[in-house]
Every structure is written in C-alpha cells, then in structure tokens.
Amino acid sequence: MPDTTARLREAAYALFEQQGYAATTVDQIAARAGVGRSTFFRAFGSKEDVIFPDHEALVARVAARLETLGSDPGSAPIGATEAARIVLEHYLAEGDLARARYRLTASVPTLRDREVSSTTGYRRLFRDALRTWTGEEPGDDLRAEVIAGSIVTAHNHVLRRWLRGDLDDAGAREALDRALGLVLTSISATASDARSGAALRDGTTVVVMRSGATVEQVLPQIRAALGRERPHEGPSPA
Amino acid sequence: MPDTTARLREAAYALFEQQGYAATTVDQIAARAGVGRSTFFRAFGSKEDVIFPDHEALVARVAARLETLGSDPGSAPIGATEAARIVLEHYLAEGDLARARYRLTASVPTLRDREVSSTTGYRRLFRDALRTWTGEEPGDDLRAEVIAGSIVTAHNHVLRRWLRGDLDDAGAREALDRALGLVLTSISATASDARSGAALRDGTTVVVMRSGATVEQVLPQIRAALGRERPHEGPSPA
Numbered sequence: 518m519p520d521t522t523a524r525l526r527e528a529a530y531a532l533f534e535q536q537g538y539a540a541t542t543v544d545q546i547a548a549r550a551g552v553g554r555s556t557f558f559r560a561f562g563s564k565e566d567v568i569f570p571d572h573e574a575l576v577a578r579v580a581a582r583l584e585t586l587g588s589d590p591g592s593a594p595i596g597a598t599e600a601a602r603i604v605l606e607h608y609l610a611e612g613d614l615a616r617a618r619y620r621l622t623a624s625v626p627t628l629r630d631r632e633v634s635s636t637t638g639y640r641r642l643f644r645d646a647l648r649t650w651t652g653e654e655p656g657d658d659l660r661a662e663v664i665a666g667s668i669v670t671a672h673n674h675v676l677r678r679w680l681r682g683d684l685d686d687a688g689a690r691e692a693l694d695r696a697l698g699l700v701l702t703s704i705s706a707t708a709s710d711a712r713s714g715a716a717l718r719d720g721t722t723v724v725v726m727r728s729g730a731t732v733e734q735v736l737p738q739i740r741a742a743l744g745r746e747r748p749h750e751g752p753s754p755a
Numbered sequence: 756m757p758d759t760t761a762r763l764r765e766a767a768y769a770l771f772e773q774q775g776y777a778a779t780t781v782d783q784i785a786a787r788a789g790v791g792r793s794t795f796f797r798a799f800g801s802k803e804d805v806i807f808p809d810h811e812a813l814v815a816r817v818a819a820r821l822e823t824l825g826s827d828p829g830s831a832p833i834g835a836t837e838a839a840r841i842v843l844e845h846y847l848a849e850g851d852l853a854r855a856r857y858r859l860t861a862s863v864p865t866l867r868d869r870e871v872s873s874t875t876g877y878r879r880l881f882r883d884a885l886r887t888w889t890g891e892e893p894g895d896d897l898r899a900e901v902i903a904g905s906i907v908t909a910h911n912h913v914l915r916r917w918l919r920g921d922l923d924d925a926g927a928r929e930a931l932d933r934a935l936g937l938v939l940t941s942i943s944a945t946a947s948d949a950r951s952g953a954a955l956r957d958g959t960t961v962v963v964m965r966s967g968a969t970v971e972q973v974l975p976q977i978r979a980a981l982g983r984e985r986p987h988e989g990p991s992p993a
Contacts, residue, residue, distance in 0.1 A: 627865070627868075629872065630865075630868040630869050630871070630872035631868050633868070633871055633872040633874075633875055634867065634868035634871040634872060637871055656916065656919075656921065657916075659909065659912050659913075659933075659934050659937065660937065662908055662909075662912050663905050663908050663909055663912075663934075663937065663938065663941065666904050666905060666907075666908035667901050667904060667905055667908075667941075669904075670900055670901050670904035670905075671897065671900075671901055674897050674900050674901075675897075678894070678895075681894075683894065695897075696897050696901075699897065699898065699901065700901065703901065703905075703941040703942075704941075
C-alpha cells in the first residue's frame, strides 16, 4: 500500500512540525492519516522509522552502479563519483520531504545520530567497490576508505547546502560536479605511487595529472614549487 | 570522585560483557561497584553515558592543538595531522577499556549510532581549523571539509584495526604515520591550485611535496608520469 505509506509519512511530518517529535504519538499519526494503529505498524516499525528514507532501495541502486566499476585505473574513481550523483538525485526528487527531515533530525539528537550513522553504509559500499581498484585487502584498505570517505564527504557537503536552502536544484548539481572534480584530483594523488605519479626515496612526491603538457611546459612550475616549498615542520607552539 | 567513576565504569563493562547491555540495570551496576543508585547518577547521566569516553576533554585537547595552526601553507595540514595523533594516543592509553567499548558499540545499534555520530564533532573541529588555511568561508568550505574528513577517516581506519586487535600499540602508531602521510599527499593535490603546486592552463597539474630533491632528481619521475598517464574518460557502459 504505497499510498497509505505516503499518507502516513505526510501526516507524521505535519504533526512533528506542529507539535514536535517527542509529543507526537503513533495513534495521532494514524488518526490524521485516517487509518488504524495496526495499519501504521504494517507500514513502519516505529515512529522513528517514518522519518528515514528507504535507504535500502537507494543503497541497492548505488551498489548496482558500483558493480559496473572494473579495475581499470582510469575509470573506477570516475564511475564512483557518478554513483554519488544517484544519491543527490534521490534527495532532489524527494524535495520538501528531504528538507523537512533535515530540520527534524537536526533538532532531535537520537535522530541525528541515526542519520549520521546511515552514511557509514555508503562509505562502506564505496570503499568495497574501490578496493578492486586500489588492489588492497579487506581490513587493510586505507586508500579505498579515504577515497570513499572523500566522495561521501563531498556529496554530503553539497547535499547539506541544498537541504539548508543555500542551493537550488541546478546549483546543487553544479556544486556536486565541482566537488567531485576536486575529489578526483585528490584521488589521483592518493593513488600516486601505484598509478599516476611517483614517490622518490628521499620523501619527495611528485604527482602529475592530466597529461598533454610536455616536460618543458611543466618545468617552470616544478622549479617554482620546489623553490617555495618549506621543510615539513609543525607550527611553533603558541 | 574519579575513583568512584572508574569503579562504576569497570562494574558496568563487566556486567555488559557477562549478561549483555540491555539486561543490565543501573541498580546492578551500582551494587557491583559498592555504591548507591544516586551515586551512579551523580557520576553519569544514564546507563548509556557510562560507555562513552570523555569526548569533551579530548575534543578540548585537540582543539587547543588546532588553535596553534596558522594560515601558513606549509604547516597547517601537518599540524592538523599531528592533532589526529592526540586522539589515537588517548585510545591507546585507555587500552582494554577502549576495546571493550568497541565490542559493545558494535553489537548495540543505538550505541553504534552514537559512536559514529561522535566523529562529526571531530570532523567539524578539523574543518573549522583548516578553513583559515584553505581561505574558504563557513558553509562554503568544501576543501576544508574534504581534508578534515580524510584526516578523520585515516585516523579511524587505523584506530579500528587497533581496536580489533589487528595492530599492537607500536603498529598502530606506525600505521597512523603512514596513513597521515597518504592524506598529506592528497591534501597537497586538493590545495594545489592555491598553494603548493601549480596548475597549467591546459589542465595539467603538478604537485611537488617535501622538497629537498633537486629538479634533476625529480625529472625522471615526471617524464615517466607524463608518459603513462591516460586521458580522463568515463568508463564505458557495462
């Protein structure tokens, strides 16, 4: 009964916004939706469950996209950033519901904890998919985890700005493109010793991306970078 | 009464491991510690609070370290990674208590949610400290957030391996050094256009870190990197 589910969700959010989350009972939600208490519990496990999106269905779609990633060094991270777009589009399609959930979870600590915790599933999904690419073993997969974390962080940064109303739909899509571009740059660096750069034994790391330039074109930048780099030291004590 | 607090915590963990978290009452914890119920509630707000570390004190120490970061491009990210070491050392000092907490939070969903959610505070702390360095505005601080996220992810990756018993104390310190080194490489790339590298107009980005090498030493790596780079293309459809 998807109609009942949607009606219950709508009723719940209306009551949460009117009288607060804690003060709202399952009976009130069911009554407002014009159904009985048992109908509520056929649709949702608890009052809290009304709030959260169907993460399972979304996770399955993202997982399906991630399964198409091969171990091709050039394309796996790009495919992963594309999978992140699926998640943003899901929230954009939810529209006001997503924004109402954001206001609510921000104001109730246990809901916020659950919301934050739900991002763990996405991080794990991206990490496991990227492990083929980094060539790491389960449990010893730092690179895959850092890259996955960056993708999720970049996505959530943009999503949060949209949820707050700082960005409209078009602005959010554009911001996600830019954010994922930044992450791709950083991925190139974290994978540098295996893939697109080189590490010298004395600790100097050189990362070169997006070739097309000759060494001669690149040289002035390298000289400048070497010249203005400082030795790596911590800041002096305040 | 720090002794009472420690005794209550010890009693609580012993009971949680023996008979499970849900089945253990505050009265049982107090009785085992040889104190009354009201003494328990002077030390802790709830049964759940016994489990979690004193995040406030730890966050204050990390914040104090982060306050010493200036806007110096060379040292701010390194100082931030050093602040992450403070957190690892805190857990290493807790020893078995930290490992018992890990087993417990892994098995009780609401505890796990709270544990995961507590990392948000650290992410925010690092993000705000790094914003001076990235030169971003609050709310529009993607770079600072991605870098902060990478530091926290790298730290938690190593911490988790130690909590599971995959690493001993020395192994964890070593693994954190390597993990933070990886993050520093990625920071260099995410900040490349503004700080420690250079972007050419044709899209080639060169990042050079940890100077000490001459251009001549670095050249072979650059040639190799330019030679084996592939153009950035999306994956072919599966």
